[in-house]
Ligand SMILES: Nc1ncnc2c1ncn2[C@@H]1O[C@H](COP(=O)(O)OP(=O)(O)O)[C@@H](O)[C@H]1O
């Protein structure tokens with residue numbers, strides 16, 4: 001462990017990984033209870049186009065990916081609220097279309113062709129100083145806003161009508177949540193990859209739901225599981241020379257299996 | 269200056285999905301009134317309550333205790349609401365106490381005070397032992413009682429019950445009306461209730477509205493509960509029928525007793 005921490009790239013990787021693990025698993029509680037995991041997945045897939053856009057415009061690709069991801073997410077939410085199409089149809093259009101756009105644009109860039117696989121499956125070792133600052137600061141913003149509005153989001157998640165009577169502007173909270181979710185998903189793609197990031201949002205929260213008796217417990221366990229998955233996954237991937245994103249997800253899946261077995265014991 | 273009306277509805281109309289559901293409804297009730305809304309299924313009773321609570325878009329004017337409900341702030345602490353249908357995810361890990369606490373007004377900060385209020389509300393509905401139970405593990409009738417506790421937790425000035433007794437047994441029904449009657453007297457609570465039970469209407473109502481997309485009749489039970497109005501609201505072939513069952517007012521305690529009961533029934 002000491003040896004591991006002596007490399008600056010590994011320090012950055014661990015810090016970024018742990019922050020991502022915590023943010024994803026925190027927001028994940030609200031995502032699974034509001035049945036929005038497919039939504040998170042669609043946003044993740046839009047990041048490829050956002051990254052490509054960064055290369056085309058000569059801007060930092062993570063920054064353009066976050067902005068593009070938020071725009072796509074708001075667009076999906078807007079169409080969903082219009083109630084013209086079912087949510088799964090909307091997502092079934094946006095996910096592949098934005099993915100295809102990303103693949104095409106990246107293919108057209110002949111000056112610099114970043115490795116597609118790195119984006120699809122993440123590369124924690126490519127965490128540079130800028131990404132570290134970006135992910136930690138955006139991650140903190142997400143955590144702080146979710147904490148400040150915790151009770152309101154809890155109320156909206158459990159009973160939207162009650163939230164309305166209490167005078168909460170439910171639609172505004174929904175849009176803020178979508179922006180926070182898109183931000184979380186996009187910064188997470190760098191660590192665990194486009195394909196796996198929604199798993200880091202869904203699995204720790206689902207594991208926690210298995211064994212939680214109340215809402216506060218669900219949040220606490222989820223964050224602990226997200227933190228542990230990232231940390232253990234990164235360390236294991238380093239020593240066993242495995243892909244970091246995939247290892248993190250396998251650790252969280254193992255935790256899920258354990259909680260699934262504990263479920264009958266805990267929930268009587 | 270006269271005290272403001274507890275609920276004042278003026279020219280309320282609701283259109284949903286291009287369909288006119290409610291048309292030009294106007295009425296008002298006083299503080300402390302027991303107000304009952306009757307009307308056949310699909311007549312717009314739920315829609316009326318939701319519009320009044322600002323949960324649906326409407327035209328017209330709604331005021332609670334002299335304040336327009338368009339201004340969002342503060343409605344939560346003045347108003348309690350028990351919805352007709354409460355669809356929730358039964359796997360949601362939330363305890364009864366947590367589910368009530370989210371409804372408790374934010375101004376109350378001290379955790380002990382909050383807990384006390386939640387426990388009091390649960391005690392009133394006989395659910396004190398269930399504070400730490402997961403709400404998803406409760407029966408339908410128990411969930412209903414938790415919802416009633418939740419509606420009461422802010423010590424509201426007005427409560428809206430939308431057919432609150434569906435799925436509650438006769439014993440629960442009696443204790444519900446006892447509770448409401450109690451609160452009404454001790455706290456000057458204004459009660460709005462959707463019910464099909466004419467006995468209840470006769471026993472408790474100060475004002476009645478018979479609804480069928482428009483306001484068919486409004487006034488005291490004696491004024492409204494005449495065959496003519498019932499036929500207008502429910503259609504020909506409907507009337508007030510009596511059959512022996514459970515509720516009658518005890519002349520001494522004023523609480524409902526076993527006895528005769530009437531309902532609105534079609535032929
Ligand atoms: N969101 C909606 N869009 C379109 N029609 C609706 C909507 N909600 C309710 N309705 C219609 O409004 C009418 C009144 O419904 P409701 O208020 O629930 O009646 P009640 O509570 O008296 O049984 C019904 O015909 C119902 O189909």
Ligand SMILES: [Mg+2]
Pocket residue numbers: 313314315352430
């Ligand atoms: Mg109804």
